[in-house]
Amino acid sequence: MKKEFKTESKRLLDLMANSIYTNTDIFLRELISNASDALDKKHYLSLTDTSIKADNPYIRIDIDKDNRKLTISDNGIGMNDEDLEENLGTIAQSGSLKFKEQLEKADSNSIIGQFGVGFYSAFMVAKKIEVLSKKVNEENAYLWQAENAEGYEISKAEKEEEGTIITLWLKDDSEEKKYSPYLDQDEIRLLIKKYSDYIRYPIQMEVEVIADEENKEPHKELQTINSMTPLWKKDRKDIKEEDYDDFYFHNYFDYNKPLKTIHYKVEGSTSYTALLFIPSKAPYNYYTNDYRFGLTLYSRGVFIKDEADELISDCFRFVRGLVDSDDLNLNISREILQQDHQMQSLKKSIDKKVKSTLQTMLKENREDYEKFFKEFGLQLKYGAYENYGQNKDMLVDLLLFKSSKEDKYVSFEEYISRLKEGQNDIYYACGESVEKIKELPQMEKILDAGYEVLYLSDNVDEFLMNILHDYKGKTFKSINNADLNLQSEEEKAKIEKEASENKDLLETLKDCLKDEVKDVRISTRLKSYPVCLVNNEGLSLDMEKVLKEMKQDAGVHADRILEINPDHPLFAALKKAHDDHKDLSDYAQLMYDQALLIAGLEIKDPAQYSKRLSRIMIEAMQ
């Protein structure tokens, strides 16, 4: 009985079937790579199940010119009827699925060809496809067939050997596109060399050999076409940048070139080769739970597992790539892998390499590093913050923040290299965006005084500062901190004088705001603004805001302190009103509300705020 492809598959299939303008060559790479995966899977099973023999693995290509048939066979794990249904009837499989996700966001023609598009790519070149397969340790074989991407059929079939045979009936040549080259052994050989040379199983083809010295007659001979050396096992000097890029595109479902490729070898108690990539763009789902991370683990060139997250620290989860070690015990289960001390030493070594690569990039290629940081800086910040700062020492020198100096990214190292004389703290200001931070009332004076201020605009930033505490002995301090301690002796004297002269006024204001603030004080940090809010050590106003957004505040509040600018005309007006025994409660509340608004915090009662403001406007206009 004929079944229809799932609707989501159909769209992709149509795209494939009509993609004459794109690089159709890659279908062969996709089918060979599936065959290679199938051999890997069988090999992996054979490690723990002695009834499975994975000897003499092969991938084989056969060409039948007369019938326009191209066949790709393997003796891998095979598929039963359920597998065929699930893997080839829907698009839910990894390669195709990721392709489809990218498709929604990009121009399809530009990405087919760079991408792991999977089995369906065969429909680019074939009008009819048959998959005959027998799964390991199973009795029956099954045949899956599909014509013109309309629908498919699965039936019982005969097959002696375990594995899969995929037969493609090539489309007819047209003016626009010729498919016959895929029936030419030299063309196929070139394609295998180009795209699949590194496949570690032999890709065999029966090749017609013309007469030579030994054999007087032309004859056929089974040849292994690929060199079987995985890319990472090759000498670095024999690898071109595009080889790395191709490998990356195909394996990691990205169509942007990697920002950095790290290919290195370590000899020691656990020797290994690693091929790692730092992407130039964060995947669209990077900061979600859907993002899968981890490196692929090989032992002596044989696949062990995917997404091995025990090989690299979480904070470097953006790194893609693989690790191949000769020294691993192959029969270890997943649980043991995690505790295995070899794995731990691998992880340490890989983390170190990633860190040093990033550090070198920061020093020697600032432009690239900033590109990297824009994509993954948030990850590094979370990484430094998480687990009570367990990884902070590893990451602290990789962090960048925008700063008031030239509005550029700076590192802590750069910041402390140009401290003002006598400056013992690293100042920062928090806000929703750099623009908003620049407008904070507290910023004017501190900048006038020549201090550099780091702009913190990510939610995690201030929590991070608390965890870091200091950088090389210089403490991180918010400009909102009540004890910023920036005043000169002269200014301190002025505050004291104003405070004692206006004790009664300050008490009255404090009394009006007793439910809102801990204190009302004279400020020296303000220039053109009348008021601002500051907080005591501990939970800050910005942290309170973040916790509230995450619904994790559990009713905790930062200690609010309202500071008043004694040089602002508003203060003089307040003094006068107080001397005239006017009721100050509306004024006090409005001062507090405007301080909240400037700080980007919600005012408690907007309706009351509007009423008060109207009352005062009416008074002023009368």
Ligand code: ADP
């Ligand atoms: P991907 O290979 O990225 O998962 P494909 O669309 O290429 O996506 O393949 C879908 C699935 O079909 C594979 O994941 C695999 O389970 C199965 N498959 C494809 N080719 C073979 C094969 N030659 N042998 C065994 N299974 C295969």
